[in-house]
Amino acid sequence: MIIKTTKELVASEITDISVFKRRRQIIKAALAAMVAGEFIAPAIAANNNSNWANLPKSNYADKSLTPTPAGLIKNYTNYYEFAFNKQDSTDLAKNLRTDAWSVEITGEVEKPGHYYLEDILSQQSLQEYIYRFRCVEAWSMVVPWIGFPLADLLKSVQPLSTARFVKFTSVYQPDTMPKQASNQMLEWPYVEGLRIDEAMHPLTILAVGLYGDILPNQNGAPLRLIVPWKYGFKSIKAIVKIELLKRPPITSWNSFAPNEYGFYANVNPDVAHPRWSQNSERQLGSTFFTPRRQTELFNGYGEQVASLYSEMNLRHFF
Numbered sequence: 001m002i003i004k005t006t007k008e009l010v011a012s013e014i015t016d017i018s019v020f021k022r023r024r025q026i027i028k029a030a031l032a033a034m035v036a037g038e039f040i041a042p043a044i045a046a047n048n049n050s051n052w053a054n055l056p057k058s059n060y061a062d063k064s065l066t067p068t069p070a071g072l073i074k075n076y077t078n079y080y081e082f083a084f085n086k087q088d089s090t091d092l093a094k095n096l097r098t099d100a101w102s103v104e105i106t107g108e109v110e111k112p113g114h115y116y117l118e119d120i121l122s123q124q125s126l127q128e129y130i131y132r133f134r135c136v137e138a139w140s141m142v143v144p145w146i147g148f149p150l151a152d153l154l155k156s157v158q159p160l161s162t163a164r165f166v167k168f169t170s171v172y173q174p175d176t177m178p179k180q181a182s183n184q185m186l187e188w189p190y191v192e193g194l195r196i197d198e199a200m201h202p203l204t205i206l207a208v209g210l211y212g213d214i215l216p217n218q219n220g221a222p223l224r225l226i227v228p229w230k231y232g233f234k235s236i237k238a239i240v241k242i243e244l245l246k247r248p249p250i251t252s253w254n255s256f257a258p259n260e261y262g263f264y265a266n267v268n269p270d271v272a273h274p275r276w277s278q279n280s281e282r283q284l285g286s287t288f289f290t291p292r293r294q295t296e297l298f299n300g301y302g303e304q305v306a307s308l309y310s311e312m313n314l315r316h317f318f
Ligand code: MTE
Pocket: 073, 076, 077, 078, 079, 080, 081, 135, 136, 170, 190, 218, 219, 220, 231, 232, 233, 234, 235, 236, 237, 238
């Protein structure tokens, strides 16, 4: 297995990755202490990443949006590897192993390899991206993600001109992910995909944190995709593999429910789900008396992304 060094990634501004390094050191120290018969609670390793609290806001962050309370974002999650309800993943995902994480980048690229997340992050400038997030189930929230543009990572491995699609694969860890072991509703691991130009769009990010803190496991730690103009199921969690492809990948939800939304799954108030309208959405944190929000085309990001879907582009890719 090739583990590439930082030298092979394009140098840009350096992000403070002390939190990840500290976490690794603490895990090592905890293991050493356990061998020595002491007990160090894993919670100590959770982090103390105050240096993420005041990151610059991306130009693409909508500063006028009010983020949904952190407690709701962290405790109302969709993570089918752990649970089919919104609450249980918070506890169950505590067992997920996220240390020494690496991502394999392969396919139509000049520099394929396995890259440690720490090395990837050392080449990225983290920023805060305050985005609307719209689930296909017709609820929405506003999330202050911490991350970096996916384009910056892809450029560093030099996509070939033959790369037209990007496939993302989540971790397969059935000993910590109970539904991978017991439920075949979806094929595991979870897979998602984008067109290369969607992947390179500056709104598309890889997130490693939220609310100034490291990403909670149940929200997709340690690395997840965020595509704010698409339904949330496209924003795949716990990514371990990124493949650049000539042909569109088969994705988990498409193969499970081909009659629902296709490969694109762009938020669109006029295209109803087979069982409910997408015309409006329930905002997490709203009360019974708060009116539902009118769903916006491309989740409100049409000005930035509508041109991706011109007739010509649609014909060119499919
Ligand atoms: N990624 C993986 N690996 N497994 C999942 O079950 N659920 C998707 C998406 N990414 C999912 C996933 C769905 S349906 C949604 S709506 C969002 O994650 C939810 O993100 P959140 O739980 O952080 O709100």
